[in-house]
Amino acid sequence: MELPSCVREGEAPWKKMSKEELQTQYSPSKWAIHREAEETLKTFSQIGEQATKKARASRKNLLGVAYGDHEAEKLDIYFPMGESEVWPLFMFIHGGYWQSGSKDQSAFVVNPLTGQKVAVVIVGYDIAPKGTLDLMVDQVTRSISFLQKQFPRNEGIYLCGHSAGAHLATMMLLTDWTKQEVTPNLKGLFLVSGIYDLEPIIHTTMNESLSLTLEAAQRNSPQLLLEATQTQPGDPAAQVLVIVGQQDSPEFKRQSKNFYKMLLQKGWNASFEEFQDVDHFEIVWNLTREDFELTQVILKTIFQES
Numbered sequence: 001m002e003l004p005s006c007v008r009e010g011e012a013p014w015k016k017m018s019k020e021e022l023q024t025q026y027s028p029s030k031w032a033i034h035r036e037a038e039e040t041l042k043t044f045s046q047i048g049e050q051a052t053k054k055a056r057a058s059r060k061n062l063l064g065v066a067y068g069d070h071e072a073e074k075l076d077i078y079f080p081m082g083e084s085e086v087w088p089l090f091m092f093i094h095g096g097y098w099q100s101g102s103k104d105q106s107a108f109v110v111n112p113l114t115g116q117k118v119a120v121v122i123v124g125y126d127i128a129p130k131g132t133l134d135l136m137v138d139q140v141t142r143s144i145s146f147l148q149k150q151f152p153r154n155e156g157i158y159l160c161g162h163s164a165g166a167h168l169a170t171m172m173l174l175t176d177w178t179k180q181e182v183t184p185n186l187k188g189l190f191l192v193s194g195i196y197d198l199e200p201i202i203h204t205t206m207n208e209s210l211s212l213t214l215e216a217a218q219r220n221s222p223q224l225l226l227e228a229t230q231t232q233p234g235d236p237a238a239q240v241l242v243i244v245g246q247q248d249s250p251e252f253k254r255q256s257k258n259f260y261k262m263l264l265q266k267g268w269n270a271s272f273e274e275f276q277d278v279d280h281f282e283i284v285w286n287l288t289r290e291d292f293e294l295t296q297v298i299l300k301t302i303f304q305e306s
């Protein structure tokens with residue numbers, strides 16, 4: 001018997017999964033092998049808080065800069081050491097399934113990058129249930145326009161998102177910037193353990209506070225948007241690095257690989273990399289270290305060394 005196309009091997013294997021299996025596949029902490037799930041999540045917040053404290057104490061900064069009128073529409077800017085007034089701008093978009101996390105515990109990468117002449121921005125946005133996916137996408141779009149206007153001489157804007165934050169970063173590739181006041185100088189995207197097809201999330205407990213409808217999930221799914229788009233990447237196109245951890249779940253890995261393949265099909269300058277011996281959280285908390293492989297990849301990409 002031939003299976004209907006929606007359940008063909010490799011296409012949407014999640015449609016064949018039980019509710020429990022789907023919940024597990026989309027619970028990244030359950031796939032961590034170096035610590036128990038709860039311990040992993042606790043360590044992640046602790047390292048994020050410590051890194052933020054350290055960044056605020058040791059780097060010149062502007063905290064809580066408003067990029068819009070909403071309470072949550074604020075970003076923190078951490079400046080590189082030295083006298084220069086022009087640098088590449090690196091923006092980090094935190095994860096937490098669009099319903100947890102904040103800029104105040106997400107300054108992981110600030111010290112290693114500001115030590116190497118890169119300005120780092122950690123952006124805040126309205127998480128659910130207050131924020132909807134549509135609002136979050138709009139907020140991140142406006143935060144990037146704001147940065148381009150504030151720093152028109154920037155040496156490139158680089159976006160890095162983790163998990164749900166990688167989803168928000170990806171949506172920026174598909175934004176029609178001609179509808180915004182400025183076109184940002186987007187040079188690169190680092191998409192770390194992201195989610196590109198939101199439909200499976202609807203069937204998990206994560207949707208209790210997100211309240212995604214199928215329409216909202218589809219409207220905000222980079223995988224579907226990219227598949228449907230006729231537009232070519234701009235010239236010069238931003239470089240897109242699709243990144244997963246070895247201990248990300250099979251579903252997370254499948255989503256990243258599929259999205260990477262679609263990027264190639266649509267003519268983007270994309271690469272895919274799986275980092276060994278790290279889970280969904282270690283891959284971000286290790287960014288506090290300059291000698292971590294991903295930190296080095298980020299620096300090499302920004303400064304175009306290979």
Ligand SMILES: N[C@@H](CC(=O)c1ccccc1NC=O)C(=O)O
Nearest residue numbers: 027028029030095096097163164
């Ligand atoms: N409840 C989730 C938590 C989670 O996925 C998460 C936590 C912090 C930062 C990013 C996360 N994942 C995606 O946004 C878990 O079981 O791992």
